[in-house]
Amino acid sequence: MTIEPVRSKRRPVLIALAIAVVLAVVASAVVIALTNFAGQQRKESLALLKEDRLTSLVEARGKIQPAVNAYLAAYKKARNVPASREDAEKNSAKERDEFQQAVDSARTALNDVQTGNGAGGEAETIAVAITQLGDSYQAYLDSMEGLVESYPQFEGLFREDAGCSGLFVGSKAANLRERQTLLAQAAVPCREAVNQLKKSKNISYVEFARTLDNEIAQLESHAETTAKSEENYNEFVRLKDEYVKKIDDATARNAPEAEYLKIADELKALNTRIRNNRSEFDFAAKRYVSGVKDMPTLVEDVFSKNVAAQIKHHDTVIPVRVQVLKDAIDAELAE
Amino acid sequence: MGDMNLEETISEPGRSGSRRTVIIVVAVVVALVAAGLGTWFALSRPAGPGRADVVRLDKQRVIVDNSMNLYDPLVQQFSGRYSNAISEKAGQAEEDKVLSQDRERIVRESQVNRDRLQQMAESPALQDQEVAESFNRFKDQYGAVIAYNDQLVVNTSNIYRSVGGxxxxxxxxxxxxxxxxxxxxxxxxxxxxxxxxxxxxxxxxxxxxxxxxxxxxxxxxxxxxxxxxxxxxxxxxxxxxxxxxxxxxxxxxxxxxxxxxxxxxxxDKYSKIIESANSSNSEFEGVLKKSLEQFDAASGEGK
Structure with a gap:
């Protein structure tokens, strides 16, 4: 092919323009295809999150409660054989491992939900829903872990481990001072164990330990008041005998009336002291008795009320969080 | 660009006819492809409110409504922990911990809920006046539920701190x-x-x-x-x-x-707030449903 020199100058320009146009078109097609592909990818990953990962998360949580119950029952049974805390821990190791596995799988499932979502910045609602679900789920796992971890501690409080049962002095004491001393002795190791329990990851144990600690302090203070009152009483008996002697003496001497009046005033003051002593004693004794009587209820309430309420809390919150995340994904996938 | 090509080609006298045809064909094809892509792009991103916007807004409505159920357990948890910390004299550090964890959780919850309402306010579906009016009522009523719970947390703290302390x-x-x-x-x-x-x-x-x-x-x-x-x-x-x-x-x-x-x-105050919120929710739900039906009817006619 021969081309005239004048026209041949135009040809490369034409070709270049044509190529440029084609390139531009191809480029935009590629961009559109990629955007679409990425969109498709995102949709798939969101669908995966909603269908698979969230389902696994819910299923993993479903396995926690039975595992907790199995462990608590196994430990209690082992301990009641009877066995020491160490032996009971050994004999319930299988259930403890199974619980730990259930928690680990739940944490993995949570991690998959948190990291598996390839959503970009626009899916703010999804990111927020995941964070909220993560917090609630994490709090649940932590509290259940704490419930299991600190159970031997809690369970051993009123056994020989911590010796809090020593707080129930009962008829072991011959008098109130002795009662106070025995109580104070039992309170030392018991308090130590209670303070350990305050560090638990489970708030129900912590709150119980706080209340028990205060209860012990109350018992100690009431025991001191009653012991002191008893001692005062003995002193009053001695004083009374003294006054009887004084009056007999005055009568024998045929003492002046002023002396009788003085003795009468002193007796009146003594009477007031006796009355006050009596009221302090009654106040403290009543509270001491009811404190001791209420202690078993305090212990029972930990599981029957507080832990139950805690579990109910999580059972209310987590399903709502899951549902909100599902709805957030649906909103994102809407077309 | 295609036009420029064409013009230049035409302005060239004596150019081989077949080559010009080829270039014209190429240019036309290019133009067609470009137009096609443009249309596709335009169609995939509609400018006006579409059905998807309504569906999305409805989902957001469900999320906000559902989220209100969380206040009860969260406030209960906070007041339980706070009252224990105070009545058992757990100390300032423990009280502060409850405040910073359990109270702040509720504060954050409310912020998230307000953000959700704000996001709904930006929905293109609100270009429909009926939807917009219904949404505004929904936003006001749910905003009141959120504000009530925020205030409840303040009241609870104040009452426990004094009466309980x-x-x-x-x-x-x-x-x-x-x-x-x-x-x-x-x-x-x-x-x-x-x-x-x-x-x-x-x-x-x-x-x-x-x-x-x-x-x-x-x-x-x-x-x-x-x-x-x-x-x-x-x-x-x-x-x-x-x-x-x-x-x-x-x-x-x-x-x-x-x-x-x-x-x-x-x-009384709370039941009134909840009642108004519920009624604004059902009304909003109804309006959105109607809007969806209109979209479905329109697309049905088109087919």
Missing amino acids: PCAALHSSLNVASETYAQDYVKSADECLAALGTAKEGADAETTTLLTDVESVIRGQRDKQQEVLNSKDNFERLSKSTLAGIALLDINDAFAKAQTTYETATK
Whole structure:
């Protein structure tokens, strides 16, 4: 092919323009295809999150409660054989491992939900829903872990481990001072164990330990008041005998009336002291008795009320969080 | 670009006919492809409100409505923990921890809910006037539920900090028969009154009424015990302390009355808020459903 020199100058320009146009078109097609592909990818990953990962998360949580119950029952049974805390821990190791596995799988499932979502910045609602679900789920796992971890501690409080049962002095004491001393002795190791329990990851144990600690302090203070009152009483008996002697003496001497009046005033003051002593004693004794009587209820309430309420809390919150995340994904996938 | 090509080609005289045809064909094809892509792009991103916007808005509505169910358990958890920390005197550090964890959780929850409402406010589906009006009512009512719960957290903290704190000791741990009762009472009552005073900061009308009622009951008792202390002789002291003792008998009634008034007022207030929120929600749901049906009907005709 021969081309005239004048026209041949135009040809490369034409070709270049044509190529440029084609390139531009191809480029935009590629961009559109990629955007679409990425969109498709995102949709798939969101669908995966909603269908698979969230389902696994819910299923993993479903396995926690039975595992907790199995462990608590196994430990209690082992301990009641009877066995020491160490032996009971050994004999319930299988259930403890199974619980730990259930928690680990739940944490993995949570991690998959948190990291598996390839959503970009626009899916703010999804990111927020995941964070909220993560917090609630994490709090649940932590509290259940704490419930299991600190159970031997809690369970051993009123056994020989911590010796809090020593707080129930009962008829072991011959008098109130002795009662106070025995109580104070039992309170030392018991308090130590209670303070350990305050560090638990489970708030129900912590709150119980706080209340028990205060209860012990109350018992100690009431025991001191009653012991002191008893001692005062003995002193009053001695004083009374003294006054009887004084009056007999005055009568024998045929003492002046002023002396009788003085003795009468002193007796009146003594009477007031006796009355006050009596009221302090009654106040403290009543509270001491009811404190001791209420202690078993305090212990029972930990599981029957507080832990139950805690579990109910999580059972209310987590399903709502899951549902909100599902709805957030649906909103994102809407077309 | 294609046009420029074409023009240049045409302006060239003597150019081979077949090449020009090829270039024209290429240019036309390019133009067609470009137009096609453009249309596809335009169609995949509609400018006006589409069905998807309505579906999305409806989902967001469900999320906000569902999220309101979380306030109850969260507030309960907070008040349980806070009251334990205060009544068991767990210490300032522990109180602060409960405030920063459990109270802040509710504060964050409310912020997220407000953000959700704000995001809904930006929906293209609100270009429809009926949808927009219905949404505004929904936003107002749910905003009121959120604000109520925020205030509830403040009230709860204030009540526990005062009534549950220094005031609780007044009628539980003092020995009425004790010699120093009047003195102990006046001292504890002053602490309680001081706490009640600060508790009113930031409290709403109902809570302020409750705190004021409790305050006047305790002030009355305190003044009677103070009279016992001021008595000049034993006889006067005895008669004053008897009067103060009799007045104590009424205190439970007075507290019960203050509590009932408070509970009735807050319950009424909350049920009204919840009722309005629920009705705005069903109305909004209905409007969105109607809008969806319109879209479906339109696309049905098109087919």
